[in-house]
Amino acid sequence: MTDPQIGMLMLGLFIFIILIGFPIAFTLIAMGVGFGYYAYYTPGQEFFSNRVFTLLVQKTFEVTSNDVLIAVPLFLFMGYIVERSNILDRLFHSLQLAMRNIPGALAVAALITCALFATATGIVGAVVTLMGLLAYPQMLKAGYDKSFSAGVICAGGCLGILIPPSILLIVYSATAAVSVVKLYAAAMLPGFLLAGLYVLYVVGRAVLNPSLAPKLPKSETDVPFATIFLALLTSFFPLAVLILSVLGAILFGLATPSEAAAVGALGALILAAAYQALTFERLKEAVFLTARTTAMVCYLFIGSWTFASVFSYLGGHSVVEHFILSLELSTTQFLILTQIIIFLLGWPLEWSEIIIIFVPIFLPLLVKFNVDPIFFGVLVALNIQTSFNTPPMAMAAYYLKGIAPPHVQLTDIFKGALPFVMMVFLSMVLIYVFPGIVLWLPDFLYSVR
Numbered sequence: 001m002t003d004p005q006i007g008m009l010m011l012g013l014f015i016f017i018i019l020i021g022f023p024i025a026f027t028l029i030a031m032g033v034g035f036g037y038y039a040y041y042t043p044g045q046e047f048f049s050n051r052v053f054t055l056l057v058q059k060t061f062e063v064t065s066n067d068v069l070i071a072v073p074l075f076l077f078m079g080y081i082v083e084r085s086n087i088l089d090r091l092f093h094s095l096q097l098a099m100r101n102i103p104g105a106l107a108v109a110a111l112i113t114c115a116l117f118a119t120a121t122g123i124v125g126a127v128v129t130l131m132g133l134l135a136y137p138q139m140l141k142a143g144y145d146k147s148f149s150a151g152v153i154c155a156g157g158c159l160g161i162l163i164p165p166s167i168l169l170i171v172y173s174a175t176a177a178v179s180v181v182k183l184y185a186a187a188m189l190p191g192f193l194l195a196g197l198y199v200l201y202v203v204g205r206a207v208l209n210p211s212l213a214p215k216l217p218k219s220e221t222d223v224p225f226a227t228i229f230l231a232l233l234t235s236f237f238p239l240a241v242l243i244l245s246v247l248g249a250i251l252f253g254l255a256t257p258s259e260a261a262a263v264g265a266l267g268a269l270i271l272a273a274a275y276q277a278l279t280f281e282r283l284k285e286a287v288f289l290t291a292r293t294t295a296m297v298c299y300l301f302i303g304s305w306t307f308a309s310v311f312s313y314l315g316g317h318s319v320v321e322h323f324i325l326s327l328e329l330s331t332t333q334f335l336i337l338t339q340i341i342i343f344l345l346g347w348p349l350e351w352s353e354i355i356i357i358f359v360p361i362f363l364p365l366l367v368k369f370n371v372d373p374i375f376f377g378v379l380v381a382l383n384i385q386t387s388f389n390t391p392p393m394a395m396a397a398y399y400l401k402g403i404a405p406p407h408v409q410l411t412d413i414f415k416g417a418l419p420f421v422m423m424v425f426l427s428m429v430l431i432y433v434f435p436g437i438v439l440w441l442p443d444f445l446y447s448v449r
Contacts, residue, residue: 007316028303114156346387
């Protein structure tokens, strides 16, 4: 076998091994070292003289000393503290009062709560689970359709993947060597576009079919304005100010993402203390979860960069590149093909594996097809929304099923989530047609004038 063929065997074997359930990070490291030993082997060398061990050490140092990745544990810590600050029930209640006269009021309030909370935490499982415990029973009690309500929770809980400060965008930034600040600016309008499409869909369905989302009783809507304002002042505004302060400092160049994340983590601690929710036990849990998730991300980077280096050395990247170039695709066709591949990869894989392992295969081709890597990154972030809500894997649906009432079946959740997947596809089409949705804000803020 030639080296490029061995490289493709390496890729195929990796996909097979993770599909049968082996840990991805350690599979990457093992395969990178194993195939790398073959790739770098020279006759007569001692076992530990093989250059693959030097490569592994080098990649480990690159990951642990990467300035961009410092923001990951800080944003994670901020998210875990916010998650444990008992703000979610207050937030949902205040938005429920504020949206009381809108069709599908509970669903709209749940979507906005999900969007804000997902933005603050960036942890899909946590948002879907907490909103499933808080908002889903209330919607069912109010007579909302169980599939419709489930779709709202699953779709809203995934918005933190796209809307800054997204951990996914930080990881993509480190992988593609692009500015995370520009990525954040580029993702703002698409994030609001997708959230807006979700709200329009919910309101439209509630207007066309009121039985899906019955109006709230007058006892729940006849609330004085002062009560609503006080509820928003003590729940919605503090979290919104925290998020906007962090994002504003990044977007306007007042702080680096890492510095802003550190201030955000401090703000989350102050917010938790203000809600009398900052206990030593909760702080310990947040630190532990932050360390565990950060370690997972770092091991994925170490494994994937080692794997990718060996794969490229064997000529695997050139095989993929030559194959795609031989198809003589237009730029639009190339983008559609890559997004279809990423959509399919989203069934068996988590977003982290897709970004760290498979996206780098396409990155060298962006120059040849004249595609902005920031534009491509936002499309990928949008696309990965679908992986959480598309059967058979649909992790958001499984998160919700785990805490939903017994009469709610997994098929009911899938049925409710799929229309929101269509909204993701619609937003991707709009971005294809109007690329300024992605590129206008970073060009406006950071272009040399």
